[in-house]
Amino acid sequence: MRLIFHISILLLCCACSLTSPKIEKINGVSFVASRDSVSEKNIKPVVDLNANYAAIMPFGFIKNLQHPEIIYNTDRQWFGETDEGVKQYVQTLKKQQIKVMIKPQIWVWRGEFTGLIKMNSEEEWQELEKTYENFILDFAKVAEDINAEILCIGTELENFVAHRPKFWTQLIKKIRTIYKGKLTYAANWNEFTKTPFWADLDYVGIDAYFPVSDLKTPTVADCLQGWNAHLPDIKNVQQTTKKPILFTEFGYRSFDFSGKKPWLIGNYDANPNLEAQVNTTKALFETFWKEDWFAGGFVWKWFHNYEQSGGTKDNMFTPQNKPAEEIIRQYYKK
Template sequence: MTYGWNSSRGAYRQPYALDSLRKLKETGSEWIALAFYTLQPNIYSTDIPFDYGRTMTDRDIEYAVKQAHALGLKVCLKPVVNSADGIWRAHIGFPEEEGAEPYWDAWFRSYANFLCHYAELAEELGCEMFCIGCEMVSTEKKTAHWTAVIERVRQAYGGPITYNANHGKEEGVDWFDRVDLIGTSAYYPIANKPGDSEEAMNRNWLPVKDKLARLHARFGKPIAFLEIGCRSALGCATMPWDFSHTELPASEEEQANFYGSVLKTFWEEPWFAGFFWWDWSVRLYPPEEAKTNTGFDIYGKKAESVLKEWYAKPR
């Protein structure tokens, strides 16, 4: 499960957060991706600042990691850079021309400093994996820069590292040989229509599975879905990434079919490493609100029952 995303500073240390983490553990999940972000001013900024009013503190992160470990959960620490102008981080970058190279150099220098701070923290806290980036699509072509970033991170952190590509863009990352595990945000639109059946979704996952199998063969690395999920709203399996269409009616069934289809498709693949479901909130809604909740959370919903059934299977 992804845990902690979009939480306010100090939220990890609240009683409701520990209650949420215990309920997450009850799903049978073995890992959390502790995901948090800082903001650079805009997509063309070359400096990534620590925001003393917003960014999660090291004390927050330390508390969450220790609580997760106490519950027997492993932790992938996942620091993310977003853009304060509201533009998706996939567009962070600069033109591909000679005059822009100093800007690329400056941004990657700042990004490496940002990452290495958290890589050191991940090492100190015994985090079992470290994620070096999420959906940074416009930067991925800068292979030499990413190689240098990875070398710096490995000096600070001794565990396995991963990178979270975006669905449909995985084949454009030429430096996946440098990470230990290939990650992707697998928000593939695998329903043909709102309310589609699990069987139809199963069929639509097959070409995705074939493509990812080729990616595995190319790099020889296991592949995990660093993000995967679908809101419990009608039509969201046609656009699993969606969070903006708040007018859609609730549909536990569509979310459950999405979960069931992806679990069935990838569970037995030897090259597939697992799922980090998006997402599990630090503050959960009351269980009686599960039927009307249209978010990504699965707490108290049919998709939670699907997941528990699969996670209870012997391996």
Template sequence: MEFKGYTFGYGTKPGAYFTEEVIDSFNKCLDLGLNWVCIPVALTQDTFASTEIRFDYKTDLSYIDIEKAVSMAHARNVKVCLKPMVNCADGVWRADINFPDGNMIGVDTYWSKWFKSYTAFILNYAMYAEKLGCEMLCLGCEMLSSERKEKYWRELIAQVKKVYTGKLVYNTNHGSEENAKWVDELDYLGTSAYFRVGESEGATLEGMIEKWEKVADHLEEISKRVGKKIIFMEIGCRSAKGCSAMPWDFAHRDLPRDEQEQADFYESVLKVMSKRDWFEGFFWWDWSTKVYKTKEEADKDVNFNIHLKKAEEVVKRYYSEIQ
């Protein structure tokens, strides 16, 4: 298994990587035994139907910020996947960025404008990745509605390969692993593996393992058909009761804390997937830039963080054993 990874610092603000607090959190994340870290860089478009992706100097990471993060990882012999992402300022999920497939005379007006902006966006970070020696670049995250636009994606990939020489991956969503027909031009197929493996009440480790085995069998067939090994570019579960049945959830703040259910989610998927030869690894979601420092704080946290929770020891144990 190639990728013993984690995603660090989604939503990091400019200058944060130069602060002692974030440097300390970054090193704690690497202490899990990582050999890869994913650095997400998110820009914004105004609405799901906007055709321009914009950069905001107040909120978006500069080249210097990214350089700092990459250099910290490389100083500890940890490889880097740079992951540019797009969010919608209106709160709509990026999967729903969508336009009509052509106007009345068959011209793809809106998609062509959007892909022109998206290609420029990705090429900028592809050049950053090449300059900084990032070992992998993720070309998009959960862009489900756009995945059908094969011509535009293949053109984008061709442009990226002119400026970037590292590995390429795309991050689709669970259940959509065969929608992007153009992944044959990439090195890996990535997915956000927020599969329902628990129950809203009474989730057990054994039950989760059984469901992960079924998920793994299904993904193995997809890997064979697509001809690519699979990476879980996102995966995780909050330390809240019932979240193994909806591991993508971040909205239900009223759920009671359940550290064991979170740990069982991590244990079950690591146990099952680490034995599959078509599976290349994990980038867990996500380690906060300003992670808490005490067990007392951890005992109040119901987010995706695993620091000072049972799941942290699970990840450390498996990452130390996996070759």
């Protein structure tokens, strides 16, 4: 009788393991805010990509890297950058079964890098903390109201994090009292190993602009080899924190040397190179999407007006209307 009991338990355990649902990858797009509201027509291309998530990105603005005041949710901003716009975008996405990450971001005048934001006095740091807390907590309330699945608490703010770590720990606690979903932070590709509060979040978020090749048109094999330089750090942080890795942004421009400095946003006259974008994109998917510890990511970037976006003469990040779009579609379908 005891033998029969043990066999029954064993069979039950095996059956449970066989039927356990596989964790769904986050197959996301970074859905760019616009002047206008969006409709089902604007969301259909996202669905056709086999995406299941979209990052919605309201913006706050500061005058310069030493200025502590963040201006946000004003009548002078585009509709999609305001709380009203965020709610309308999310409602429209969710009608098409697209989940969302709310990702409030800062824009420094003239596009200066947010990682360099640094105050000159204790008083200015405290003012920045106050205004940033208001910015994030307001959108945490929005995220809770619209049942957003993920909230990203900051994007590429290396100096701010390094100089004021206690502020971030306290901020996360305050966010948790308002918002009940998952939390992450979007660390820059060369910042994430130093971020001190991963234990307090649900995902290790990385804006994954890692350099993978110095070649004009790298092959997939070249880029796969290039990832070997970064995988040890990524795996080490994952194993240390026991948190899944989420690429809060990933993508490559469709121009020459796209894998050399993937973070570059200038050089608008550079020659388009669609093959370089395809090969770098393929290598990223082949490196990460099969890993259990990897949660997925959000391709940078996706515009609401699909028909007018991207195209074979475009040298920017968006994969829309380029061969890279079909690559993403295939991997997202898997």
